Amino acid sequence: MAKYVEVPVGPQHPALHEPIMLRVKLDGEVVEGVDIVTGYNHRGVEKLGEKNSWVRDIYIFSRICGICNAVHAQTYTQGVEKLMGVEPPPRAKYIRTIVMELERIHSHMLINAVMAEAIGFDTLFMLIMRDRERVMHLKEIITGQRVHADIHIIGGVKRDLKPETAEKVLRVLDYIEARLKHYKKVFEEDYTIRKRLEDVGKISKQEALKHSLVGPVLRASGVPSDVRVDDPYSAYDELKPNIVVRHEGDSLARMLLRWDEALESVRLIRAAIKNMPKGNPVPKAIKRAAGKGEVFSRVEAPRGELIYHIVSTGGPKPYRIKVRTPSFNNIVNSGFAYIGERLADVPVILTSFDPCISCTERVLVVDEKKGLRKWVPFMALSRGEIRVA
Amino acid sequence: MSPKLKLLREVISNIFSRPATIQYPREPAAVSSEYRGLHYPDLNKCIGCSLCMVDCPANAIKMVKLPPDYTNPKNPRGIYPVVDYGKCVFCYQCVFVCPVKAYITSNKFDMADYVTHNSQALSLKTIRKGDKG
């Protein structure tokens, strides 16, 4: 049997959702293999959805994720609308799109900030998070809360977008756009960042397709796949988003791609506000019962393709709802990307997948030869301050 | 200017500028008027239809009897909703669904306390004096 040291990264992190464990097998500093262990956070959301009405479920499913709540609500409501034969008014579709694109901007800013922190560039983390707060504020003035939008309702949205709010959004977007360009440049040109991210966790096009990776991870490996373009929903058929693709397939490409996507989102929001149709986006009455049937609904979440399979046997409640989140594909299937890298690169690669977790706060270092166990902080690990030998 | 120099300049100027974070609770947090905060039903408007209770995803709403000295002809069942703020997730489905727009909304968010709060006292205050008994 080969002698290696096993380092469990995770599974607990108090700050973010989705605890996960990476059991990293090391030969010296080099990763020989990674077991990805999930299942620490079973919340029973799908079962809860079966027990509640169609309307209540909008809020239940949007609470699967804090960052991507509007896209979860979108995937669920667009599926239910299809099932019920309800068509939301065009203005509602535009408002939903604006909220979802704002979400994409702040999600991409967040993960780039987290990456900066993971590689020890805390100043950059602080600056990005400060600017991200402006985007959160836009979400607050449009929807009523900076995190949970809760603007979707079957057949439309719950609030109209006021002209003065739209103006404010456009004003703040000018600032955000300049900052996004600046941060992209920092990621492109900064020596420290390049040194940590370039050629780390490289995934080829074939590997990305073979392991069913989705979203920015897939696009950074040269595959132009985006649900917004492939299967347009909401206002995307009219807004025509451009797919951002990079070909390097390393961690740096994944991060830079996110900056480009955020800039594309800025363009989309501007276009949505400019071409916003008139009319009342708020439905007068909500449909409460669906007929028999099954729908399959998909949306491009900030992390990739999000899928809902909704089954109805008729009546006021769904029979079954199956949710497939993009992080599931990107995390569970990506064990191969760590092999051959150094231990200190493991957090970098994991962060570059935008895992919606930062379960890796603490690390238990097990020295199998001496039988020693030691807890070390995630930050120390990511900065290479610990030696396992 | 190279991005690194720009970053450095920003960092130095930040040392002398006002902190970006808000010193809550010493300074009030800037919350927009659009914020979905504390809300309670106006008993003069509520017709006791219970729709808000049916739709509340957090089961935060209970229907209770109106005080015995108050009757409202618009509310034949004589019941009104009480929101448990400890359970409420502030989705505003209740506000949206209410057929008579009975909910009074605010952007008050700081409800953390040692005791649990509900909307009962606030709702009872909405009863106009002339309407009593």
Ligand code: SF4
């Ligand atoms: S805001 Fe939402 S959670 Fe709170 S009482 Fe109303 S429906 Fe229930």
Ligand code: SF4
């Ligand atoms: S929905 Fe409105 S009218 Fe009906 S019980 Fe609730 S507050 Fe009263």
